[in-house]
Amino acid sequence: MKHSFTLRWFATCYGVILLALGGGTALLTACHPDEPTAVSELDVVATAHDDTTNFAGITTYAMPDSVVEIVPPESVATTPPFNHAFDRQILDSVASKLNALGYTRLPSYDAANPPDVVVTIKGIVVRNTDIYVSYPWWGYWGWWGWPCCYGPGWGVGYPIVTATQYDVGTVAVDMWDVRRSDPVAMRVPAVWTAALRGLVEGSPLDTPARIDQAINRAFDQSPYLGHP
Amino acid sequence: MHAIRWIMVVLLLAPLAAAPARAQTPTWYSFTWQPGVPLSNTKEFTNEFAWRGVGFDIKRAIKPNVAVGLSLGWQVFTQQTDQVVSAFGLDISGDQFRYINSFPILANVSYFFGKEGGARPYVTANVGTYVMEHQLDIGLYSIHETNWHFGFAPEVGIAFPLRPNLAGVLNGRYNYALAAGSTNDQSYVTFGVGLAWTHGY
Numbered sequence: 001m002k003h004s005f006t007l008r009w010f011a012t013c014y015g016v017i018l019l020a021l022g023g024g025t026a027l028l029t030a031c032h033p034d035e036p037t038a039v040s041e042l043d044v045v046a047t048a049h050d051d052t053t054n055f056a057g058i059t060t061y062a063m064p065d066s067v068v069e070i071v072p073p074e075s076v077a078t079t080p081p082f083n084h085a086f087d088r089q090i091l092d093s094v095a096s097k098l099n100a101l102g103y104t105r106l107p108s109y110d111a112a113n114p115p116d117v118v119v120t121i122k123g124i125v126v127r128n129t130d131i132y133v134s135y136p137w138w139g140y141w142g143w144w145g146w147p148c149c150y151g152p153g154w155g156v157g158y159p160i161v162t163a164t165q166y167d168v169g170t171v172a173v174d175m176w177d178v179r180r181s182d183p184v185a186m187r188v189p190a191v192w193t194a195a196l197r198g199l200v201e202g203s204p205l206d207t208p209a210r211i212d213q214a215i216n217r218a219f220d221q222s223p224y225l226g227h228p
Numbered sequence: 229m230h231a232i233r234w235i236m237v238v239l240l241l242a243p244l245a246a247a248p249a250r251a252q253t254p255t256w257y258s259f260t261w262q263p264g265v266p267l268s269n270t271k272e273f274t275n276e277f278a279w280r281g282v283g284f285d286i287k288r289a290i291k292p293n294v295a296v297g298l299s300l301g302w303q304v305f306t307q308q309t310d311q312v313v314s315a316f317g318l319d320i321s322g323d324q325f326r327y328i329n330s331f332p333i334l335a336n337v338s339y340f341f342g343k344e345g346g347a348r349p350y351v352t353a354n355v356g357t358y359v360m361e362h363q364l365d366i367g368l369y370s371i372h373e374t375n376w377h378f379g380f381a382p383e384v385g386i387a388f389p390l391r392p393n394l395a396g397v398l399n400g401r402y403n404y405a406l407a408a409g410s411t412n413d414q415s416y417v418t419f420g421v422g423l424a425w426t427h428g429y
Contacts, residue, residue: 031329032363033280034306044322044367168368197367217321221312 039202040210045217046195053177053191055225060115061098062106065091067171070124080167080200082123089211090121094173097219102227114178117191122172125200132162167200171211173218192225194218254344254428256287256295258387258397260420264303266328269412273307273362274326280304283420287338289428299334299354303418313366324366330414331359332403334381340429347388348395348429354381358405360414377405377414387424395424 036042049055067090069082095105098119106115135158175192182188196214219225262281266274281304287297305328312321334356342348358379363372385399399420407413 031304031361032325032327032365033304034308035325035365036323041323042367044320044369046318046320048318199368217310221319221321 039199040206040213043196043198043210043214045214045221046197047218047222048193049222049224050177050189050191055191056227058103058116058177060104060106061117061119061175062109062115063091063095063098063119063121067091067121067123070122070172072124072126075126078127080125080127082125082169083200084123085204086207086211089208090171090215093212093215094119094121097215098225101219101225116177116179118176118178118188120174120176122174123169124172125167125169127165127167129163129165132164134160134162169198169200171196171214192222194222254289254295254426256285256297256424256426256429258285258287258422258424259283260285260397260399260422262301262303262401262418262420264305264403264416264418266305267415267417270305270328270414270416274305274328276305276307278303278305278416281418283418283422285336285424287336293340295338295340297336297338299332299336299352299356301330301332301334301418303330303332303416304328305330305416320366322366324364326365327361327363328414329361329363330403330405330416332379332381333357333359334379336383344429345389347386349386350384352383352385352399352401354383354401355379358403358414360405360408360411362411373409373411375408375411377408377411379403379405379414385420387426387429389426390423393425393427395426395429397422397424 067082067084067087069084071079099105106113109115109118173194173196174190176188177191178188180189196211196218198210198214202210260283262283264278264281266276266278281302283299283301285297285299287295289295307324307326309324309326310321311324312319313324314320332354334354336352336354338350338352340348340350356379358377359374360377361372361374363370365371381401381403383399383401385397387395387397389395397420401418401420403414403416403418405414
């Protein structure tokens with residue numbers, strides 16, 4: 001059948017090309033497009049609080065002027081050191097947020113005139129190692145020889161072992177209600193906690209912004225901390 | 229479970245309707261780009277317009293103007309958000325990457341208006357299953373769940389001839405999938421544009 005070049009024919013070809021491009025794009029971007037492209041996009045903040053606590057009744061707090069490094073006893077040898085270069089920023093930022101919410105910071109802990117709560121900040125780094133073993137399929141050409149032959153086909157290749165290692169850092173901010181401390185059991189209830197968690201990767205230049213964003217998120221998602 | 233068995237029977241039998249038993253039987257193969265708009269619960273999870281979507285249809289006439297067929301598709305709904313999620317007594321925030329991958333596998337009956345060789349508006353009743361994967365990535369964590377939903381999809385469309393045995397296709401389909409597993413009912417609308425290889429339509 002003879003076909004002349006017409007607008008309809010051109011439109012048909014154009015449509016086929018568009019469909020091929022669209023389908024190809026959809027396949028190439030696969031099931032989960034728009035995945036994280038920056039380390040900061042993997043930062044997570046989790047907060048929890050005691051529902052029975054009236055935070056409006058808390059007026060004063062004390063906070064040690066340091067970030068305490070926590071090392072899990074089971075991994076003393078492998079735990080990377082916590083980077084204290086950003087301690088000042090973390091401490092000042094948390095204190096600034098609490099002060100803005102109406103809490104008054106006491107200069108130190110005085111047992112004779114204790115604060116309502118004590119706020120502590122801890123840092124921990126955990127090294128994670130993941131090992132994957134895969135058996136890729138490989139193709140082979142046919143072989144002719146005694147007693148006969150075999151054709152081209154596919155077989156299981158040698159295993160490929162892939163290991164990835166990454167460090168995850170967590171800054172934990174805890175608020176302890178010393179008014180309800182139990183000296184006999186030596187327990188002080190925690191009424192609010194925030195865990196700021198992220199990969200210890202990426203440029204150090206980005207770290208201050210990541211810390212600020214995490215602390216902002218911790219307080220933004222804890223509106224009950226505010227004083228009316 | 230009865231519904232799923234019934235769907236499987238339909239799905240297994242549907243391709244037989246498209247088998248080349250007789251050369252004269254009008255047959256239709258179409259491939260469409262199908263962007264989608266999420267609705268209701270689907271929109272709550274991923275509220276962005278889905279540009280990624282494709283569909284493939286086979287139809288075979290059983291009566292003048294009436295065809296049965298099989299419809300396969302794939303829609304990808306996504307959303308990136310930093311809204312707070314509350315679960316297990318925790319409030320969790322961070323950049324969330326949400327995805328719904330929907331794979332409809334539908335048997336259908338179509339009624340075509342118009343005459344062979346001309347523009348053919350049509351209506352289609354689809355019924356079958358939607359394989360839907362919901363995934364939420366936050367931080368280093370990923371939560372995902374895949375369910376087979378029973379669903380149906382009324383559809384309207386039009387095929388207009390471009391060349392002998394080749395037609396352009398425009399269609400709109402409302403997809404509704406019933407609740408399955410811990411996933412609520414899902415719904416979305418797709419708008420298809422593509423080509424159909426038609427023999428006898």
